[in-house]
Amino acid sequence: MTDHNSGDESASDASHSDESTAGGSGGDESTTERTGDGVHEWRVLDSVVEYETGWYEGGYDLVEQPDGSRKRYYWAALPPAVVVVAVADDSLVMVEQFRPVIGEHCLELPAGLVEDGESYTTAGARELREETGFDPAGVSLLEEFWCSTGVLRHRRAVVFAEGLEPGLPERDTNEFLSVRAVPVEDALDVARREPANDATIEGILLAERDGLL
Template sequence: MTDDGRRHEPLPDPEWPVRESATEYETGWYTGGYDLVEQPNGTTKQYYWAELATAVVVVAVEDDSVVFVEQYRPTIRQTQLELPAGIVEAGESFTTAAERELREETGFAADSLALLQSVWCSTGVLRHLRGYVLATDLTPVERDLDENEFLSVRSVPVGDAIETVRGDGTPNDATLEALLLAREDGVL
Protein backbone atom coordinates (compact mmCIF):
# COMPACT_ATOMS: atom_id res chain seq x y z
CA MET A 1 0.00 0.00 0.00
CA THR A 2 1.28 3.43 -0.98
CA ASP A 3 2.11 5.97 1.74
CA ASP A 4 1.57 9.30 -0.03
CA GLY A 5 -0.56 11.10 2.56
CA ARG A 6 -3.74 9.95 0.87
CA ARG A 7 -6.15 7.29 2.00
CA HIS A 8 -5.60 3.84 0.46
CA GLU A 9 -7.72 0.84 1.36
CA PRO A 10 -6.09 -2.30 2.74
CA LEU A 11 -6.78 -5.43 0.74
CA PRO A 12 -8.10 -8.58 2.42
CA ASP A 13 -6.16 -11.84 2.41
CA PRO A 14 -6.48 -13.37 -1.06
CA GLU A 15 -8.78 -16.32 -1.74
CA TRP A 16 -6.43 -17.51 -4.50
CA PRO A 17 -2.72 -17.78 -3.59
CA VAL A 18 -0.58 -14.84 -4.71
CA ARG A 19 2.82 -16.24 -5.69
CA GLU A 20 4.37 -12.86 -6.47
CA SER A 21 3.32 -9.23 -6.25
CA ALA A 22 5.31 -6.61 -8.12
CA THR A 23 5.03 -2.84 -8.47
CA GLU A 24 6.22 -1.90 -11.95
CA TYR A 25 5.72 1.87 -11.84
CA GLU A 26 4.80 4.64 -9.47
CA THR A 27 3.61 8.12 -10.30
CA GLY A 28 2.33 10.94 -8.15
CA TRP A 29 -1.19 9.86 -9.10
CA TYR A 30 -1.21 6.06 -9.12
CA THR A 31 0.85 2.91 -8.67
CA GLY A 32 0.74 0.01 -11.12
CA GLY A 33 1.88 -3.57 -11.10
CA TYR A 34 0.72 -7.14 -11.08
CA ASP A 35 0.03 -10.11 -8.87
CA LEU A 36 1.03 -13.57 -10.07
CA VAL A 37 -1.98 -15.58 -8.94
CA GLU A 38 -2.51 -19.32 -8.72
CA GLN A 39 -5.91 -20.02 -10.23
CA PRO A 40 -8.26 -22.79 -9.03
CA ASN A 41 -7.09 -25.14 -11.83
CA GLY A 42 -3.44 -24.86 -10.67
CA THR A 43 -2.22 -22.57 -13.45
CA THR A 44 -0.79 -19.14 -12.73
CA LYS A 45 -1.58 -15.82 -14.37
CA GLN A 46 -0.41 -12.24 -13.96
CA TYR A 47 -3.30 -9.96 -13.01
CA TYR A 48 -2.34 -6.35 -13.66
CA TRP A 49 -3.66 -3.55 -11.46
CA ALA A 50 -3.43 0.19 -10.94
CA GLU A 51 -3.96 1.56 -7.45
CA LEU A 52 -5.47 5.00 -7.01
CA ALA A 53 -6.12 6.78 -3.75
CA THR A 54 -9.60 6.54 -2.25
CA ALA A 55 -11.93 9.25 -3.59
CA VAL A 56 -15.21 10.94 -2.73
CA VAL A 57 -18.03 12.33 -4.90
CA VAL A 58 -20.48 14.84 -3.45
CA VAL A 59 -24.18 15.15 -4.30
CA ALA A 60 -24.81 18.63 -2.94
CA VAL A 61 -28.49 19.66 -2.89
CA GLU A 62 -29.69 23.17 -2.06
CA ASP A 63 -32.98 24.93 -2.84
CA ASP A 64 -34.17 22.02 -5.02
CA SER A 65 -30.99 22.20 -7.14
CA VAL A 66 -27.90 20.02 -7.45
CA VAL A 67 -24.54 21.80 -7.37
CA PHE A 68 -22.18 20.81 -10.19
CA VAL A 69 -18.79 21.92 -11.43
CA GLU A 70 -17.74 22.21 -15.04
CA GLN A 71 -14.14 21.48 -15.82
CA TYR A 72 -11.95 20.59 -18.73
CA ARG A 73 -10.53 17.06 -18.55
CA PRO A 74 -7.29 16.87 -20.56
CA THR A 75 -7.33 13.05 -20.40
CA ILE A 76 -10.45 12.92 -22.60
CA ARG A 77 -9.98 16.37 -24.17
CA GLN A 78 -13.40 17.71 -23.26
CA THR A 79 -15.25 19.72 -20.64
CA GLN A 80 -17.38 17.70 -18.25
CA LEU A 81 -20.35 18.61 -16.06
CA GLU A 82 -19.48 16.81 -12.84
CA LEU A 83 -20.29 16.63 -9.20
CA PRO A 84 -17.65 17.99 -6.82
CA ALA A 85 -15.11 15.26 -6.07
CA GLY A 86 -11.61 14.60 -4.89
CA ILE A 87 -9.11 12.46 -3.08
CA VAL A 88 -9.67 11.36 0.51
CA GLU A 89 -6.65 12.27 2.61
CA ALA A 90 -5.10 9.79 5.06
CA GLY A 91 -7.18 9.64 8.24
CA GLU A 92 -10.23 11.30 6.66
CA SER A 93 -13.69 9.77 6.50
CA PHE A 94 -15.73 10.07 3.32
CA THR A 95 -17.92 12.75 4.91
CA THR A 96 -14.95 14.81 6.13
CA ALA A 97 -13.37 14.67 2.68
CA ALA A 98 -16.71 15.55 1.07
CA GLU A 99 -17.07 18.58 3.31
CA ARG A 100 -13.55 19.76 2.39
CA GLU A 101 -13.92 19.14 -1.36
CA LEU A 102 -17.34 20.81 -1.52
CA ARG A 103 -15.99 23.91 0.21
CA GLU A 104 -12.84 24.05 -1.93
CA GLU A 105 -14.48 23.47 -5.32
CA THR A 106 -17.88 25.17 -5.01
CA GLY A 107 -17.72 27.66 -2.17
CA PHE A 108 -20.44 25.92 -0.15
CA ALA A 109 -20.28 24.47 3.34
CA ALA A 110 -22.70 21.69 4.29
CA ASP A 111 -24.35 21.39 7.70
CA SER A 112 -25.51 17.86 6.90
CA LEU A 113 -23.44 15.10 5.29
CA ALA A 114 -24.29 11.41 4.88
CA LEU A 115 -22.54 8.55 3.11
CA LEU A 116 -24.85 7.11 0.44
CA GLN A 117 -22.56 4.21 -0.57
CA SER A 118 -18.96 3.25 -1.15
CA VAL A 119 -17.98 1.09 -4.14
CA TRP A 120 -14.91 -0.55 -5.62
CA CYS A 121 -14.46 0.87 -9.14
CA SER A 122 -13.48 -0.96 -12.33
CA THR A 123 -12.42 -4.05 -10.39
CA GLY A 124 -10.99 -5.77 -13.45
CA VAL A 125 -8.03 -3.41 -13.37
CA LEU A 126 -8.29 -0.87 -10.52
CA ARG A 127 -7.74 -0.90 -6.80
CA HIS A 128 -9.84 2.17 -6.15
CA LEU A 129 -12.57 2.76 -3.58
CA ARG A 130 -14.99 5.64 -4.12
CA GLY A 131 -17.53 7.01 -1.64
CA TYR A 132 -20.68 8.91 -2.57
CA VAL A 133 -21.83 11.51 -0.04
CA LEU A 134 -25.03 13.54 0.18
CA ALA A 135 -24.52 17.15 1.34
CA THR A 136 -27.45 19.38 2.31
CA ASP A 137 -28.14 22.56 4.26
CA LEU A 138 -25.56 24.52 2.28
CA THR A 139 -24.24 27.98 3.09
CA PRO A 140 -21.94 30.08 0.89
CA VAL A 141 -18.26 30.32 1.90
CA GLU A 142 -15.07 31.27 0.09
CA ARG A 143 -13.76 28.79 -2.47
CA ASP A 144 -10.20 27.47 -2.16
CA LEU A 145 -9.29 25.86 -5.49
CA ASP A 146 -6.09 23.89 -5.96
CA GLU A 147 -3.63 25.53 -8.36
CA ASN A 148 -4.56 23.03 -11.09
CA GLU A 149 -8.34 23.40 -10.69
CA PHE A 150 -10.15 25.63 -13.15
CA LEU A 151 -13.80 25.06 -12.29
CA SER A 152 -17.04 26.91 -12.75
CA VAL A 153 -20.00 26.19 -10.49
CA ARG A 154 -23.41 25.43 -12.00
CA SER A 155 -26.71 24.52 -10.35
CA VAL A 156 -29.30 22.31 -12.03
CA PRO A 157 -32.84 21.67 -10.77
CA VAL A 158 -33.06 18.33 -8.94
CA GLY A 159 -35.67 17.01 -11.39
CA ASP A 160 -33.39 17.76 -14.36
CA ALA A 161 -30.04 16.63 -12.92
CA ILE A 162 -29.81 13.13 -14.42
CA GLU A 163 -31.24 14.16 -17.78
CA THR A 164 -28.88 17.16 -17.95
CA VAL A 165 -25.81 15.03 -17.22
CA ARG A 166 -26.84 12.32 -19.69
CA GLY A 167 -27.68 14.87 -22.36
CA ASP A 168 -24.42 16.76 -21.91
CA GLY A 169 -22.47 14.38 -24.14
CA THR A 170 -20.80 11.43 -22.49
CA PRO A 171 -20.96 11.83 -18.71
CA ASN A 172 -18.32 10.50 -16.35
CA ASP A 173 -19.10 7.40 -14.33
CA ALA A 174 -18.72 8.96 -10.88
CA THR A 175 -21.28 11.70 -11.52
CA LEU A 176 -23.86 9.41 -13.09
CA GLU A 177 -23.43 6.73 -10.40
CA ALA A 178 -23.79 9.29 -7.61
CA LEU A 179 -26.96 10.75 -9.08
CA LEU A 180 -28.48 7.31 -9.61
CA LEU A 181 -27.65 6.31 -6.02
CA ALA A 182 -29.20 9.53 -4.73
CA ARG A 183 -32.32 8.92 -6.82
CA GLU A 184 -32.54 5.33 -5.58
CA ASP A 185 -32.35 6.62 -1.99
CA GLY A 186 -35.17 9.09 -2.68
CA VAL A 187 -32.96 12.18 -2.57
CA LEU A 188 -33.51 13.21 -6.20
Protein backbone atom coordinates in the same frame (compact mmCIF):
# COMPACT_ATOMS: atom_id res chain seq x y z
CA MET B 1 -14.93 -6.52 -17.91
CA THR B 2 -12.18 -9.01 -18.74
CA ASP B 3 -9.13 -8.98 -16.51
CA HIS B 4 -5.92 -8.09 -18.32
CA ASN B 5 -3.04 -10.57 -18.03
CA SER B 6 0.07 -11.50 -19.94
CA GLY B 7 -0.69 -15.18 -20.44
CA ASP B 8 0.42 -18.37 -18.76
CA GLU B 9 3.45 -18.36 -16.47
CA SER B 10 5.66 -21.40 -16.08
CA ALA B 11 7.39 -22.21 -12.82
CA SER B 12 10.70 -21.05 -14.31
CA ASP B 13 9.11 -17.77 -15.42
CA ALA B 14 7.82 -17.14 -11.91
CA SER B 15 11.22 -17.86 -10.40
CA HIS B 16 12.89 -15.48 -12.85
CA SER B 17 10.36 -12.80 -11.95
CA ASP B 18 11.16 -13.20 -8.26
CA GLU B 19 14.87 -12.70 -8.85
CA SER B 20 14.81 -9.88 -11.39
CA THR B 21 11.98 -7.52 -10.42
CA ALA B 22 12.43 -4.96 -7.67
CA GLY B 23 9.38 -4.55 -5.49
CA GLY B 24 8.27 -8.16 -5.76
CA SER B 25 7.09 -9.50 -2.44
CA GLY B 26 7.67 -13.15 -3.29
CA GLY B 27 4.83 -13.72 -0.84
CA ASP B 28 2.24 -16.46 -0.65
CA GLU B 29 -0.94 -14.50 -0.01
CA SER B 30 -4.22 -16.02 -1.09
CA THR B 31 -7.89 -15.31 -1.56
CA THR B 32 -10.63 -17.88 -1.96
CA GLU B 33 -13.21 -18.65 -4.63
CA ARG B 34 -16.04 -21.10 -4.10
CA THR B 35 -16.21 -23.53 -7.04
CA GLY B 36 -18.26 -26.62 -7.84
CA ASP B 37 -15.63 -28.75 -6.14
CA GLY B 38 -15.41 -26.66 -2.99
CA VAL B 39 -13.13 -23.73 -2.20
CA HIS B 40 -10.05 -22.91 -4.29
CA GLU B 41 -7.20 -20.78 -2.99
CA TRP B 42 -6.16 -18.05 -5.43
CA ARG B 43 -2.55 -17.96 -4.32
CA VAL B 44 -0.65 -14.73 -4.97
CA LEU B 45 2.84 -15.97 -5.78
CA ASP B 46 4.36 -12.54 -6.34
CA SER B 47 3.24 -8.91 -6.22
CA VAL B 48 5.29 -6.38 -8.18
CA VAL B 49 5.09 -2.57 -8.31
CA GLU B 50 6.39 -1.49 -11.72
CA TYR B 51 5.42 2.19 -11.73
CA GLU B 52 4.99 4.90 -9.09
CA THR B 53 3.92 8.52 -9.54
CA GLY B 54 3.63 9.66 -5.94
CA TRP B 55 -0.16 9.43 -5.96
CA TYR B 56 -0.79 6.07 -7.62
CA GLU B 57 1.05 2.82 -8.31
CA GLY B 58 0.90 0.34 -11.17
CA GLY B 59 1.97 -3.28 -11.13
CA TYR B 60 0.84 -6.88 -11.26
CA ASP B 61 0.17 -9.94 -9.13
CA LEU B 62 1.33 -13.36 -10.28
CA VAL B 63 -1.66 -15.54 -9.38
CA GLU B 64 -2.31 -19.27 -9.38
CA GLN B 65 -5.75 -19.81 -10.91
CA PRO B 66 -8.30 -22.54 -10.07
CA ASP B 67 -6.96 -24.83 -12.82
CA GLY B 68 -3.39 -24.54 -11.51
CA SER B 69 -2.17 -22.20 -14.27
CA ARG B 70 -0.42 -18.94 -13.46
CA LYS B 71 -1.17 -15.51 -14.87
CA ARG B 72 -0.14 -11.93 -14.25
CA TYR B 73 -3.07 -9.70 -13.30
CA TYR B 74 -2.15 -6.06 -13.85
CA TRP B 75 -3.54 -3.32 -11.64
CA ALA B 76 -3.34 0.37 -10.79
CA ALA B 77 -3.75 1.36 -7.13
CA LEU B 78 -5.21 4.80 -6.35
CA PRO B 79 -6.21 6.51 -3.11
CA PRO B 80 -9.94 6.44 -2.25
CA ALA B 81 -12.16 9.17 -3.64
CA VAL B 82 -15.44 10.81 -2.69
CA VAL B 83 -18.26 12.20 -4.84
CA VAL B 84 -20.62 14.82 -3.40
CA VAL B 85 -24.34 15.10 -4.13
CA ALA B 86 -25.27 18.57 -2.85
CA VAL B 87 -28.60 20.36 -3.22
CA ALA B 88 -29.29 24.08 -2.79
CA ASP B 89 -32.65 25.72 -3.57
CA ASP B 90 -33.98 22.66 -5.45
CA SER B 91 -30.89 22.58 -7.67
CA LEU B 92 -28.00 20.15 -7.79
CA VAL B 93 -24.57 21.72 -7.36
CA MET B 94 -22.30 20.64 -10.23
CA VAL B 95 -18.96 21.77 -11.61
CA GLU B 96 -17.86 22.15 -15.21
CA GLN B 97 -14.21 21.58 -16.00
CA PHE B 98 -11.89 20.43 -18.77
CA ARG B 99 -10.52 16.91 -18.30
CA PRO B 100 -7.15 16.73 -20.14
CA VAL B 101 -7.03 12.92 -19.87
CA ILE B 102 -10.03 12.54 -22.21
CA GLY B 103 -9.77 15.97 -23.88
CA GLU B 104 -13.35 16.93 -23.02
CA HIS B 105 -15.25 19.51 -20.98
CA CYS B 106 -17.29 17.63 -18.36
CA LEU B 107 -20.21 18.59 -16.15
CA GLU B 108 -19.78 16.61 -12.94
CA LEU B 109 -20.60 16.37 -9.28
CA PRO B 110 -17.89 17.81 -7.02
CA ALA B 111 -15.36 15.11 -6.17
CA GLY B 112 -11.82 14.49 -5.00
CA LEU B 113 -9.38 12.25 -3.20
CA VAL B 114 -9.68 11.39 0.48
CA GLU B 115 -6.70 12.62 2.47
CA ASP B 116 -4.94 10.60 5.16
CA GLY B 117 -7.00 10.45 8.35
CA GLU B 118 -10.20 11.73 6.72
CA SER B 119 -13.55 9.97 6.66
CA TYR B 120 -15.55 10.05 3.44
CA THR B 121 -17.98 12.56 4.92
CA THR B 122 -15.20 14.88 6.12
CA ALA B 123 -13.45 14.66 2.76
CA GLY B 124 -16.72 15.33 0.95
CA ALA B 125 -17.40 18.47 2.97
CA ARG B 126 -13.86 19.70 2.34
CA GLU B 127 -14.01 19.03 -1.41
CA LEU B 128 -17.38 20.77 -1.67
CA ARG B 129 -16.01 23.86 0.12
CA GLU B 130 -12.81 23.91 -1.94
CA GLU B 131 -14.47 23.49 -5.34
CA THR B 132 -17.73 25.40 -4.92
CA GLY B 133 -17.49 27.51 -1.76
CA PHE B 134 -20.56 25.84 -0.23
CA ASP B 135 -20.16 24.79 3.41
CA PRO B 136 -22.59 21.98 4.32
CA ALA B 137 -24.36 21.76 7.68
CA GLY B 138 -24.49 17.98 7.36
CA VAL B 139 -22.96 15.23 5.22
CA SER B 140 -24.09 11.59 5.15
CA LEU B 141 -22.61 8.52 3.48
CA LEU B 142 -24.82 6.99 0.77
CA GLU B 143 -22.56 4.22 -0.54
CA GLU B 144 -18.97 2.98 -0.73
CA PHE B 145 -17.75 0.57 -3.43
CA TRP B 146 -14.86 -0.71 -5.53
CA CYS B 147 -14.37 0.82 -9.00
CA SER B 148 -13.39 -0.98 -12.23
CA THR B 149 -12.48 -4.18 -10.39
CA GLY B 150 -10.85 -5.75 -13.44
CA VAL B 151 -7.97 -3.28 -13.35
CA LEU B 152 -8.20 -0.81 -10.43
CA ARG B 153 -7.55 -1.03 -6.71
CA HIS B 154 -9.63 2.01 -5.95
CA ARG B 155 -12.58 2.67 -3.65
CA ARG B 156 -15.12 5.43 -4.13
CA ALA B 157 -17.86 6.76 -1.89
CA VAL B 158 -20.90 8.89 -2.61
CA VAL B 159 -22.03 11.34 0.08
CA PHE B 160 -25.04 13.64 0.37
CA ALA B 161 -24.53 17.21 1.58
CA GLU B 162 -27.31 19.48 2.82
CA GLY B 163 -27.83 22.79 4.58
CA LEU B 164 -25.43 24.58 2.25
CA GLU B 165 -24.00 27.96 3.25
CA PRO B 166 -22.43 29.89 0.34
CA GLY B 167 -18.86 31.10 0.61
CA LEU B 168 -15.65 31.45 -1.37
CA PRO B 169 -14.00 28.41 -2.98
CA GLU B 170 -10.39 27.45 -2.18
CA ARG B 171 -9.33 25.59 -5.30
CA ASP B 172 -6.09 23.75 -5.96
CA THR B 173 -3.68 25.21 -8.52
CA ASN B 174 -4.79 22.66 -11.13
CA GLU B 175 -8.52 23.26 -10.66
CA PHE B 176 -10.02 25.51 -13.32
CA LEU B 177 -13.75 25.02 -13.01
CA SER B 178 -17.10 26.76 -12.94
CA VAL B 179 -19.98 26.03 -10.58
CA ARG B 180 -23.30 25.19 -12.22
CA ALA B 181 -26.76 24.87 -10.64
CA VAL B 182 -28.86 22.19 -12.36
CA PRO B 183 -32.56 21.79 -11.45
CA VAL B 184 -33.02 18.52 -9.57
CA GLU B 185 -35.65 17.27 -12.02
CA ASP B 186 -33.19 17.71 -14.92
CA ALA B 187 -30.08 16.39 -13.17
CA LEU B 188 -30.07 12.82 -14.47
CA ASP B 189 -30.81 13.83 -18.06
CA VAL B 190 -28.02 16.41 -17.91
CA ALA B 191 -25.59 13.89 -16.39
CA ARG B 192 -26.28 11.39 -19.19
CA ARG B 193 -25.26 13.79 -21.95
CA GLU B 194 -21.90 13.17 -23.57
CA PRO B 195 -19.29 13.08 -22.23
CA ALA B 196 -21.11 11.25 -19.44
CA ASN B 197 -19.29 10.69 -16.15
CA ASP B 198 -19.84 7.42 -14.28
CA ALA B 199 -19.43 8.84 -10.77
CA THR B 200 -21.94 11.62 -11.45
CA ILE B 201 -24.59 9.23 -12.78
CA GLU B 202 -24.00 6.85 -9.86
CA GLY B 203 -24.31 9.65 -7.32
CA ILE B 204 -27.56 11.00 -8.74
CA LEU B 205 -29.13 7.54 -9.00
CA LEU B 206 -28.18 6.65 -5.41
CA ALA B 207 -29.59 9.92 -4.06
CA GLU B 208 -32.80 9.45 -6.06
CA ARG B 209 -33.16 5.87 -4.80
CA ASP B 210 -32.85 7.09 -1.21
CA GLY B 211 -35.51 9.76 -1.78
CA LEU B 212 -33.08 12.65 -1.42
CA LEU B 213 -33.69 14.15 -4.88
